[in-house]
Amino acid sequence: MSLRTIIETEPLSVEAQLLRVGRSMQPPTSAYRKTLVGLGITASATTGASLANAAAGTGAVSAKSAVVAWLGGTAAKGIAVGFIAGATVLGATRVGTTPRQATHETTPSGSSVAKLGLPYSGAIPASGKLARELGSAPERLSLNAPSETRAVVKLGSADQTSESEPSVSCTPTHTAAQSAAQPVLGTVTGRISLSGKSLGAEVELIDGVRDALARQQPERALDLLMQHKAQFRNASLGEEAMFLRARALEQLGRHADAAEALRQFRRAYPDSTLSEQP
Amino acid sequence: MNGSADTITTGALALQRDAAEHDVQPVNARQLEVIVRQHLPHVYRVLRQLGVPSCDADDATQQVFWTLSRRLADVRDGCERAFLSTTAVRIASRWRRTHRRRCEDDDSAPISQAAATLPSPEHQLERAEAERTLFRVLDAIPEKLREVFVLFEIEQLTLREISESLQLPQGTISSRLRLARDRFREAVRELQSSDAHRRER
Numbered sequence: 001m002s003l004r005t006i007i008e009t010e011p012l013s014v015e016a017q018l019l020r021v022g023r024s025m026q027p028p029t030s031a032y033r034k035t036l037v038g039l040g041i042t043a044s045a046t047t048g049a050s051l052a053n054a055a056a057g058t059g060a061v062s063a064k065s066a067v068v069a070w071l072g073g074t075a076a077k078g079i080a081v082g083f084i085a086g087a088t089v090l091g092a093t094r095v096g097t098t099p100r101q102a103t104h105e106t107t108p109s110g111s112s113v114a115k116l117g118l119p120y121s122g123a124i125p126a127s128g129k130l131a132r133e134l135g136s137a138p139e140r141l142s143l144n145a146p147s148e149t150r151a152v153v154k155l156g157s158a159d160q161t162s163e164s165e166p167s168v169s170c171t172p173t174h175t176a177a178q179s180a181a182q183p184v185l186g187t188v189t190g191r192i193s194l195s196g197k198s199l200g201a202e203v204e205l206i207d208g209v210r211d212a213l214a215r216q217q218p219e220r221a222l223d224l225l226m227q228h229k230a231q232f233r234n235a236s237l238g239e240e241a242m243f244l245r246a247r248a249l250e251q252l253g254r255h256a257d258a259a260e261a262l263r264q265f266r267r268a269y270p271d272s273t274l275s276e277q278p
Numbered sequence: 279m280n281g282s283a284d285t286i287t288t289g290a291l292a293l294q295r296d297a298a299e300h301d302v303q304p305v306n307a308r309q310l311e312v313i314v315r316q317h318l319p320h321v322y323r324v325l326r327q328l329g330v331p332s333c334d335a336d337d338a339t340q341q342v343f344w345t346l347s348r349r350l351a352d353v354r355d356g357c358e359r360a361f362l363s364t365t366a367v368r369i370a371s372r373w374r375r376t377h378r379r380r381c382e383d384d385d386s387a388p389i390s391q392a393a394a395t396l397p398s399p400e401h402q403l404e405r406a407e408a409e410r411t412l413f414r415v416l417d418a419i420p421e422k423l424r425e426v427f428v429l430f431e432i433e434q435l436t437l438r439e440i441s442e443s444l445q446l447p448q449g450t451i452s453s454r455l456r457l458a459r460d461r462f463r464e465a466v467r468e469l470q471s472s473d474a475h476r477r478e479r
Binding site for chain 1 (some may be wrong): 284307308310311314315318319322323327335336337338340343344347389405408409411412415428432433460462463466470471
């Protein structure tokens with residue numbers, strides 16, 4: 001009997017099951033992003049750091065022991081964004097000494113935030129474990145690191161206990177200039193998505209915006225950007241979204257608005273490579 | 279992994295140098311993007327099932343599409359999949375020769391995307407185990423037979439497509455496929471047998 005037909009005729013046979021496993025294998029999101037970046041297609045869709053990391057292979061999620069060093073301050077911005085762009089981060093380890101207790105707070109807007117001090121001992125718990133530790137599931141994870149602290153973020157830790165793929169994304173809350181002005185404390189906030197709003201979903205949405213712009217549909221692009229803003233309050237791809245908004249306004253012929261949007265973008269992300277895109 | 283990362287970085291830089299030296303003209307980015315989105319799962323599966331470990335699969339995938347991007351003008355419309363299959367087979371073959379045993383601990387690699395989307399950790403573990411079993415079985419098939427087997431039985435290309443991709447006569451493909459199937463079944467039987475032995479103990 002042909003193995004091709006065995007799946008239909010003998011669905012419970014080991015051969016059939018193995019073939020089915022082979023056929024249903026899916027690449028990680030990082031493979032798409034990395035390939036597109038490598039081809040220069042998503043140059044406008046990533047930051048300089050993520051571009052460099054992805055092209056150099058350091059941002060690959062599938063690299064199970066790939067290690068990204070986070071040095072705080074200026075370096076934190078690039079590297080944090082770099083690994084976000086192509087990776088799901090399931091855990092982190094510290095290089096430090098004293099472990100600090102995780103705390104749980106509720107922001108004025110009602111979202112719950114887990115805060116971990118760095119140096120932090122051991123792996124950053126995946127969402128399920130963190131929820132158990134804190135008694136309820138936080139919506140965001142905030143990491144506070146002294147600028148001298150060196151944290152090593154490991155991609156693809158096996159510490160995965162939630163039902164859906166947990167993702168940690170880090171968005172810098174201050175610019176490099178602010179880092180220089182505040183040498184003592186560098187802060188990076190991150191978000192553990194517990195509601196299925198994963199980085200993958202965000203990437204899809206931003207890719208939709210790019211698609212719309214490529215099809216000369218700026219209204220749709222702006223709609224999608226509104227959705228992005230509403231759905232991802234702590235967006236990993238906020239920089240890209242802001243840049244694409246300027247492009248969408250330009251396509252709409254709203255040149256003054258586009259120029260203003262671009263000015264705001266450059267103020268917010270002075271080191272961004274996106275502004276160099278045509 | 280450090281060695282691998284260095285190699286990857288070096289590879290990426292080499293690609294950039296290559297682009298600069300050969301003045302690679304930007305191809306139709308939109309067209310390329312569509313091709314990537316359409317065919318990347320196929321390329322990724324072929325690479326993985328031809329022995330490229332998960333820690334290197336992203337880079338190998340990138341190489342395949344990089345190759346396509348440089349040759350896109352020469353590839354007839356509708357023949358992208360065949361071109362990508364050919365390239366993936368070649369890159370996997372080269373990868374196996376030069377990177378063998380680089381990721382010995384691949385069994386502990388993060389679970390695949392397919393596994394990660396499953397509803398519970400138990401399902402994910404089962405899926406990951408099934409993938410590892412598949413790789414073990416495929417490892418038992420000699421390289422040239424495995425290429426035909428993966429392209430036909432898993433990627434479901436036709437004999438003609440495989441014949442064009444591997445630039446071999448269809449008769450050769452058929453006989454290789456027959457042999458590969460035998461080896462596949464044999465490997466599955468051996469696996470079941472050793473599993474039964476283990477349980478008896």
